């Protein structure tokens with residue numbers, strides 16, 4: 241088989257950089273043909289020097305970004321930007337016959353049927369599974385995907401996602417509500433971009449991941465459970481109807497799920513650090529506390545409600561985390577803003593087009609930037 245033509249959206253970020261490592265480790269399998277980033281930076285200059293043959297796109301979004309990326313005729317698009325900038329590109333790449341390795345959970349959660357529907361029709365056309373076309377990169381979803389290998393989905397009893405619990409796992413509610421930005425950035429096990437690190441501290445990220453799993457695996461929300469597992473070694477598990485449970489275990493290293501998605505259906509020969517049984521002497525699991533982490537409760541409720549609620553959650557959370565980062569609202573303001581935005585807009589029908597999603601986004605953004613804590 242020839243080399244895979246790879247395009248990366250968000251090439252200078254945490255996932256983008258690790259994707260480039262996986263790509264460079266296997267030059268016989270992958271060729272970088274295009275990449276997109278938000279702004280000019282020293283990192284883009286370095287990338288341009290290292291990959292002079294690849295097309296570079298800076299600061300594009302929507303259809304412009306989609307046209308640019310697809311112009312390079314990729315076989316595989318790695319969606320690794322934050323937010324919704326890449327949603328057109330993701331949907332159109334699927335329609336154009338490229339596989340998409342998707343880290344960008346915002347697109348799956350907010351885009352819902354628009355994204356999954358595109359993956360479903362691409363899969364039907366090629367006679368493959370939906371997940372072969374839209375490949376999970378989020379570590380928990382990669383774990384579930386790996387657990388499902390060789391299984392039939394109608395024999396699944398329950399999906400389990402683990403959460404590290406973040407830096408505030410042992411804090412009381414009032415201390416969490418007043419946590420500082422620097423505290424929220426101290427993730428105990430994963431090194432990630434700023435937005436997802438704050439979402440991991442509020443556990444909103446885990447709520448987004450339950451919705452992401454609900455979409456990707458087409459499973460009811462109430463069949464997906466969360467376990468707080470501070471060691472971050474067991475990333476996800478699936479219980480089956482015969483009483484068996486499969487789990488995926490590995491070091492907290494995003495190169496593993498990235499590489500699994502890029503190399504699928506094979507595994508890479510470039511190992512990450514392997515986990516030993518000595519590392520696993522103590523694996524602990526506890527239920528998440530929805531009282532201390534109200535943002536998780538709001539996110540799960542948005543997933544249950546469906547309609548416009550998941551998209552509202554994504555847009556409001558983007559603004560809420562950046563307003564927290566700039567000191568405009570307290571950490572406890574994040575769940576409050578999300579709840580108010582979902583109350584206001586979540587009852588609407590799910591957007592039926594990317595344009596409808598964009599206009600909902602504009603309204604939720606306008607509401608969220610002027611929102612004040614009670």
Ligand SMILES: NC(=O)c1ccc[n+]([C@@H]2O[C@H](COP(=O)([O-])OP(=O)(O)OC[C@H]3O[C@@H](n4cnc5c(N)ncnc54)[C@H](OP(=O)(O)O)[C@@H]3O)[C@@H](O)[C@H]2O)c1
Pocket residue numbers: 249250251252253254255256276277278279280281299300301305319320321322323325343344345346377378379430431432433434435436494
């Ligand atoms: N980091 C992780 O370990 C992890 C794990 C699981 C899932 N995820 C998900 O993966 C996605 C990326 O996360 P991250 O942590 O890698 O974020 P990040 O470090 O903040 O990187 C974001 C990347 O997106 C780029 N970008 C922003 N606007 C863009 C645009 N309009 N067009 C193209 N690129 C654009 C940024 O470029 P500039 O810097 O130039 O703006 C940067 O390269 C998120 O959806 C996150 O939830 C991340």
